[in-house]
Amino acid sequence: MKKYAVAAIILIIILFVVYEGLLYYDNNFRYGRMWETPAVKPLEETPMKMERGVVPFTGGEALTRISLGSEIRSPLQKNNPAGIEQGKALYLTYCAQCHGKDHDGNGTVGQSFHPLPTDLRSLKVLALPEGELFQSISYGTPNGRQPPLASTIDVLDRWRIIAYLKSLGPRK
Numbered sequence: 001m002k003k004y005a006v007a008a009i010i011l012i013i014i015l016f017v018v019y020e021g022l023l024y025y026d027n028n029f030r031y032g033r034m035w036e037t038p039a040v041k042p043l044e045e046t047p048m049k050m051e052r053g054v055v056p057f058t059g060g061e062a063l064t065r066i067s068l069g070s071e072i073r074s075p076l077q078k079n080n081p082a083g084i085e086q087g088k089a090l091y092l093t094y095c096a097q098c099h100g101k102d103h104d105g106n107g108t109v110g111q112s113f114h115p116l117p118t119d120l121r122s123l124k125v126l127a128l129p130e131g132e133l134f135q136s137i138s139y140g141t142p143n144g145r146q147p148p149l150a151s152t153i154d155v156l157d158r159w160r161i162i163a164y165l166k167s168l169g170p171r172k
């Protein structure tokens with residue numbers, strides 16, 4: 001009987017030492033605990049003052065995305081030969097691989113698409129308002145295959161490409 005009592009006391013002492021050891025480890029934990037970090041509720045502290053220009057009030061991509069295509073106007077000056085020249089170079093960089101160097105939809109990469117890339121000098125495309133072209137190029141065509149290029153091509157460069165396409169006119 002005495003044997004058991006001694007064993008029980010030793011066990012209790014061991015458990016006590018382990019428990020104290022764990023407490024010591026926990027109290028001296030070097031990384032801090034979640035419950036000790038400040039819990040700031042929303043708007044409990046005054047929000048940071050935003051720099052000017054962080055939230056756009058006029059212009060910007062968010063607006064052209066939701067506006068009617070027919071109501072978006074190019075910010076570029078009309079009939080500017082230098083801009084059109086730039087547009088041509090940009091077209092060859094970003095569009096020709098699919099729409100072809102002759103704008104007829106016969107670019108090498110484009111041939112693996114279904115439907116095939118649109119002929120950009122077709123009467124259908126020429127009749128599209130510039131804002132609608134801007135939206136097709138920027139955000140893709142709904143249920144169509146035109147890739148959305150808004151994150152690839154700068155806004156003004158997209159307008160330069162459109163100015164270039166508009167300068168081509170119908171095929172003779």
Ligand code: HEC
Pocket residue numbers: 091094095096097098099109110113114115116117118120125133136137141143144145146147149153161
């Ligand atoms: C990866 C290939 C690819 C690239 C790059 C590409 N297109 Fe297209 N594009 C297509 C395909 C395919 C279609 C046919 C879409 C359809 O009918 O579904 C199309 C359709 C169009 C249309 C007709 C959209 C409409 O509203 O019917 C226009 C305009 C157009 N592309 C202009 C451009 C211009 C400008 C560029 C360069 C900035 C460009 N695309 C880059 C593949 C491409």
